[in-house]
Amino acid sequence: MSVKQDFAPPPSGILTRVTAAPGAGASKVRPRLRTRVTTALVALNLLTLLAFIIVVALFVLRPYLRQEIRSRHQDAVSLAALSLDTDAVAQLVEAEPGPSATLDAVIAQLRVARDRISGARFAYLMRQGADGKIYFVADAEEIPEDAALPGSVYDDPGPLLAQSIGTLASAAVEEDFYEDQWGVWLSGYAPLRAADGTLVAVLGVDLEATDVRRQELAFVQIGAIALLVAAPLTVLAGLALGRRLTAHLGTLVSAVERVRAGDLNYEAPLPEEEESAQLAAAFNEMTRRLRETVSGLEERVTSRTHDLERQAAYLRATGEVSRVAASILDLDELLAQVAALISEQFGFYHAGIFLLDDTREWAVLRAASSAGGQRMVARGHRLGVGAQGIVGYVTQTGRPRIALDVGDDMVWFDNPDLPETHSEMALPLIVGGQVMGALDVQSQATGAFKNEDINTLRILADQISIAIANALVFSQRQQAIQELQRTYRADARRSWFEFMAQLGLRGYLYTPRTLEALSGETKIEDATGELKQPQVAEDNTLLLPLTFSGLDLGVLQIRRPAARPWVEEEITFASRAAQELAQALESARLYQASQRQAAREQLTGEITTRMRETLDVETMLRTVLREVGDVLGLAEAEVRFTSPQAGATPMVGAPTVGTPTVGAPTGEEVAA
Numbered sequence: 001m002s003v004k005q006d007f008a009p010p011p012s013g014i015l016t017r018v019t020a021a022p023g024a025g026a027s028k029v030r031p032r033l034r035t036r037v038t039t040a041l042v043a044l045n046l047l048t049l050l051a052f053i054i055v056v057a058l059f060v061l062r063p064y065l066r067q068e069i070r071s072r073h074q075d076a077v078s079l080a081a082l083s084l085d086t087d088a089v090a091q092l093v094e095a096e097p098g099p100s101a102t103l104d105a106v107i108a109q110l111r112v113a114r115d116r117i118s119g120a121r122f123a124y125l126m127r128q129g130a131d132g133k134i135y136f137v138a139d140a141e142e143i144p145e146d147a148a149l150p151g152s153v154y155d156d157p158g159p160l161l162a163q164s165i166g167t168l169a170s171a172a173v174e175e176d177f178y179e180d181q182w183g184v185w186l187s188g189y190a191p192l193r194a195a196d197g198t199l200v201a202v203l204g205v206d207l208e209a210t211d212v213r214r215q216e217l218a219f220v221q222i223g224a225i226a227l228l229v230a231a232p233l234t235v236l237a238g239l240a241l242g243r244r245l246t247a248h249l250g251t252l253v254s255a256v257e258r259v260r261a262g263d264l265n266y267e268a269p270l271p272e273e274e275e276s277a278q279l280a281a282a283f284n285e286m287t288r289r290l291r292e293t294v295s296g297l298e299e300r301v302t303s304r305t306h307d308l309e310r311q312a313a314y315l316r317a318t319g320e321v322s323r324v325a326a327s328i329l330d331l332d333e334l335l336a337q338v339a340a341l342i343s344e345q346f347g348f349y350h351a352g353i354f355l356l357d358d359t360r361e362w363a364v365l366r367a368a369s370s371a372g373g374q375r376m377v378a379r380g381h382r383l384g385v386g387a388q389g390i391v392g393y394v395t396q397t398g399r400p401r402i403a404l405d406v407g408d409d410m411v412w413f414d415n416p417d418l419p420e421t422h423s424e425m426a427l428p429l430i431v432g433g434q435v436m437g438a439l440d441v442q443s444q445a446t447g448a449f450k451n452e453d454i455n456t457l458r459i460l461a462d463q464i465s466i467a468i469a470n471a472l473v474f475s476q477r478q479q480a481i482q483e484l485q486r487t488y489r490a491d492a493r494r495s496w497f498e499f500m501a502q503l504g505l506r507g508y509l510y511t512p513r514t515l516e517a518l519s520g521e522t523k524i525e526d527a528t529g530e531l532k533q534p535q536v537a538e539d540n541t542l543l544l545p546l547t548f549s550g551l552d553l554g555v556l557q558i559r560r561p562a563a564r565p566w567v568e569e570e571i572t573f574a575s576r577a578a579q580e581l582a583q584a585l586e587s588a589r590l591y592q593a594s595q596r597q598a599a600r601e602q603l604t605g606e607i608t609t610r611m612r613e614t615l616d617v618e619t620m621l622r623t624v625l626r627e628v629g630d631v632l633g634l635a636e637a638e639v640r641f642t643s644p645q646a647g648a649t650p651m652v653g654a655p656t657v658g659t660p661t662v663g664a665p666t667g668e669e670v671a672a
Contacts, residue, residue, distance in 0.1 A: 045279045052256050052283075064294070070173040071301060073117075073188045073207050075308050078171035080113035080123070081190035081203045082315070089192055090200045092137050093127050097151030103138060110140035114205060121185070122206040125192075126154055128166045137201050156180075158187050165189075165202055183210040195323075252283060259287055314456045317345030321460055325467035329474040335367035338464055342441065343369035346457075349444045350418055352376075353429075353464070354383070354391050355437035361385055363395045363438060372417035394426040394438045400454060401426055404447045423448040427458055429465040439464060492551050492586075499589045531555055534571050542566055544578040548586045556581065603631050 084106070091102050106125070114123035125137035134154040141147035148154070157165070158174045171190040178185045185206040192200045251269060258266045267284045321341045328334040335353045343351040350370040354363040362382040368374050383389050386396030394401055402425045415421070421442040429437040439461045443449070531545045531552075541559040545552065556578045607627045611620050625637040 045282075048252060048256075048279075049282075049286075052259075052286075055256065055260055064297075068297065068301065069186065069207075069209075069212070070188075071305075073186055073205070074171045074173045075304070076117040076120075077173070077188035077190045077203065077205050078308070078312075080117060080205060081171065081192055083113050083116075084109050084192060084203065086192050086194055086200055089125060089137065090194060092125075092150070093201055097149070103150065106138045107140055110138060110203075111142075113203075114140050117205060117207070119207050119209075120205050121208045122204075124148060124204050125201045126161075126165065126204055127201045134161070134165055161187070161189055161202070161204070166199070168199070168202055177209050177212075178206075183208060184212070185209060195319075252280065255280075255283060255287075259290075265291065314346070314453075317341070318456060318460050318463075320345055322463045325464055328467075329471050331468065331471040331475055332366070334467060334471050338467070339367040339369045339373075342439075342460070346441070348441045349420060350440075350442040352440045353437060354395065354440060355429075355468070356385065356395060356435065357382075363391050366437075370418065372415075372419075376415075376417050390424055390426045391438045391440050394428050395435055398428045398430060398435045400428065400458065402449050402454070404449065418442060420444045422446045425449050425454070425457070427454075427461040429461055429468065431465045431469045436465065436468065489551055495593060496551065496553060496586075496589060499592065534575050536566050536571075540565065542571065542574060544574055546578055546582040546585070548582040551586075553582050553585055603627075607631075 088102050088106050088109075092100075092106060095102070110123045110125065114120045123140040125139075126134050127137055129135050134157050136148040136152050136154060137150055139148040139150075158178055160172055160174050164172070168189060168191045171188065173188040174186065178187055186209045187204060187206050189205075190203045192203060194200050255266060267287065269280065321338055324337050324341055325334060328337060335355075339351045339353055342348065348369075350368065350373050352365055352368040352373050355366050356362070357364055361384065363385055365373070365376050365381040365383075368377050383392045383395075386392050390401050390403060402423075404423055421444070423443040423446055424440070425442075426438050426440045428435050429439060439457065441457065531543055533545070535543045537543060539559065540562040541557055544556040544558070546554040546556055556574075558574060607624065610623050610627065614620055614623070621639050625639065628634065629637045
């Protein structure tokens with residue numbers, strides 16, 4: 001519309017004024033010459049404009065638009081790959097080709113991903129076999145006759161796919177359109193990788209480009225015809241205008257060349273002649289509008305690319321944080337690593353993790369990524385639940401909260417340790433419907449958080465909550481295990497000392513001639529409990545600790561003449577012998593303990609049997625006292641009954657005379 005207005009014929013007023021000019025000769029010549037010049041100029045301008053449009057379309061806009069189509073298709077294929085279940089695709093690749101529920105599910109996902117891409121016609125999954133060929137894994141085509149069967153060979157891949165299917169690192173699109181019997185297509189590919197980075201398969205999506213190719217060809221044909229028709233006019237106009245017009249056209253052609261080379265900011269100079277000035281102004285207006293169009297496209301592409309890169313970065317960061325959270329079970333280390341990763345991967349000024357204390361009245365800062373936050377952790381920084389700051393609000397309500405400008409937020413807590421904060425967002429950490437803390441992130445920019453940030457960080461907060469719960473459960477189990485181990489070691493140590501006391505021995509002394517038992521009165525050097533590693537004493541005595549399951553059983557001392565120093569191989573051999581000895585001693589103690597326990601249970605069973613042989617109380621008591629006295633070797637055993645007048649409450653089911661007690665006043669005493 002603007003081009004037609006810019007290049008409209010001069011107003012009739014100009015011709016009227018020229019026609020009415022005085023002078024007989026001039027009145028007959030000047031109108032006709034002006035008309036011819038004006039007509040030739042208009043024709044030349046139209047031809048130049050047409051050529052310029054064709055040149056710009058073929059050499060500037062066409063490549064740019066093609067690149068824009070390829071870029072959009074690449075982004076769409078990359079997003080489509082993220083929507084597929086990589087684990088299910090990996091199962092298809094490893095399984096034998098054939099119908100299955102997994103194949104149906106993957107095909108359904110392919111169709112959904114294809115339908116989300118405007119203009120997409122085919123979507124399929126491929127893999128490279130050991131023989132270097134490309135095989136189909138799944139095809140989203142609904143027509144069975146046209147669908148590629150799983151395991152069939154892809155005979156006609158594009159150049160990009162054929163070269164890089166095994167090394168495809170990111171989404172890519174073929175350089176040119178592909179034409180076959182079904183039409184013209186633009187093929188894009190995206191890799192599907194497992195959690196460990198292994199390439200599972202490649203997603204291919206064919207974009208229908210038949211209309212684009214047809215329009216390009218039609219445009220070129222129309223331009224060629226227009227050039228052929230306008231060529232004679234150009235020759236005639238050039239001859240008529242001469243060198244004067246040639247100078248102006250040369251200037252305009254130079255401007256066209258600069259624009260074609262990519263300098264859209266260049267403006268053609270305006271000549272003094274009215275017609276040439278109109279042409280230059282029209283050209284400048286056209287370049288201005290073209291510049292605005294290209295700038296708008298670049299801004300949209302840049303904005304969309306930035307959003308996609310931001311989303312991809314968030315997904316990568318979420319995956320990295322989730323991986324670290326799942327691999328660390330120590331709570332303090334987990335919180336420190338997660339806070340540092342969130343700040344690093346998302347580019348936040350500060351990331352902190354609060355956990356509620358046992359009273360659920362305070363949110364305590366347990367980990368932070370910034371220097372100021374770490375100072376707060378060191379001094380035990382805490383906020384009242386529901387009373388202080390955004391964190392207090394979140395831990396009370398269990399709902400996220402964002403302050404896009406902290407100065408305008410009524411509940412924001414002004415922290416002197418974080419003076420550069422301008423935006424803050426806190427999300428609750430919830431497990432089993434109960435708030436256990438909050439994830440607090442802060443930015444130096446105002447309005448730094450968007451809706452997609454909330455959704456991404458909310459998913460991340462849920463994963464952190466699960467990881468914290470797992471770490472707490474693991475810590476409780478570790479404490480229980482350590483307590484059991486301490487109890488076991490204390491029990492074993494007490495049992496070992498009782499065992500040695502019953503034997504009445506402190507050890508054995510071996511010489512080439514004798515084997516002497518060391519009693520409790522024997523004077524020997526006692527290093528038990530102090531010796532942790534093999535040591536060689538000054539008198540060339542090798543001291544070896546006898547330990548089993550952390551229990552110090554004793555010391556094995558091996559002495560030989562000082563002329564024969566101990567070597568590493570001998571010490572290693574002796575250490576192994578000491579370990580075997582400690583294990584054998586512990587096994588012997590356990591065996592004897594089990595024997596004694598079995599004997600006690602047998603005696604208890606016999607006493608119980610004899611007690612049940614009679615219902616007479618006196619006979620029963622005599623039997624119990626006699627058997628207990630014989631077994632324990634007691635000098636005296638006595639049964640006494642508590643009198644009701646002494647204030648004792650009779651037991652339910654006991655005789656009214658009181659509750660029985662057993663004791664011995666003198667000699668070896670035992671209470672039952």
